[in-house]
Amino acid sequence: MRRTSFANWPCSIARTMDLLGDWWTPLVLREAYYGIRRFDEFQHELGIARNTLSDRLRRLVDEGLLEKELYSTEPKRYEYLLTEKGRDFFGVIAAMSHWGDTWLAGEAGPPMVFHHKSCDNDTHAEVVCAECREALRSEDVTMQMGPGYPERLRERPDVQRRFARQAEASRSSEEKPV
Template identity: 45%
Template sequence: MRRTSFADMPCPIARSLDRVGEWWSILILRDAFAGMTRFEEFQESLGIAPNMLSRRLAALVEAGLLEKHPYSERPPRHEYRLTARGRDFRPVLLAMLAWGNRHFAPEGAAVQIVDARTGAPAEPVLMDRVTLRPIDGPDFTLAPGPAAGERTRRRFARPRQPAPEGKTP
């Protein structure tokens, strides 16, 4: 079964999902942030089939999230390192971690975000870089951007129901 590509859709969420929307890809990125670089490390951590891991690593390299660097000529072996684009995915992973702890860890957090200096637990918040205000209430909403096509503009022109509890979708 062929998967549908979202790469050409005008939605930035769809385009992002096209690059990392497959669960193995996100877990590979998680492990890359933990310092893993070699095929064997990813395979041991994830328990993923070698052919699937090869495909996911190749897709992440093609998407510009990882770079492939040789570390052995005989036999040929490569390391996979995060690119600037890949490093920019870190806040997404941290938000997923916090969301997962909040909603799907009734036994408590197995992994948590902590302040590296104090060890105190930290809670990520999405902030507007200009105003430093949290983007979590009715003060912020989604709107068509400068490159929006007619379909996107129509979607946002419809009267909208307020998001539950005043949260931004």
């Protein structure tokens, strides 16, 4: 069964999901953040089929999140190192972890915590406004067409309705007394 590609959709969430493709890809990245670099280590830690891991690593290299570095010539073996693009994805993984800790962790608490080396405290990810640093919550945000929204789609009635409906929902929630 062929999967639908979201690579050209005018939505960064859809494009990111297209890059991720499945549940294994974020887990491969998680292991890379843990310091795993070699194929056999990824395979051992994840228990993933070798062909599936090979495909995921190839995709992450092709997309520029990992780079291959030769560490043995006989036989040829590679390490997979995070690139700047791959390191920048950490915030997404950290936000997913915090959401999972909040909504899916058992009574014992989170299965793993982030420890911030700079301040020597356990912490979690928070999504904040880049301008005012307030927590960024869905009810406080409206989506608007950005400069990269395709010109050919801007005037379509369904697109206009989508953005008008979202703006209207935002206005009506502002008018409700607290």
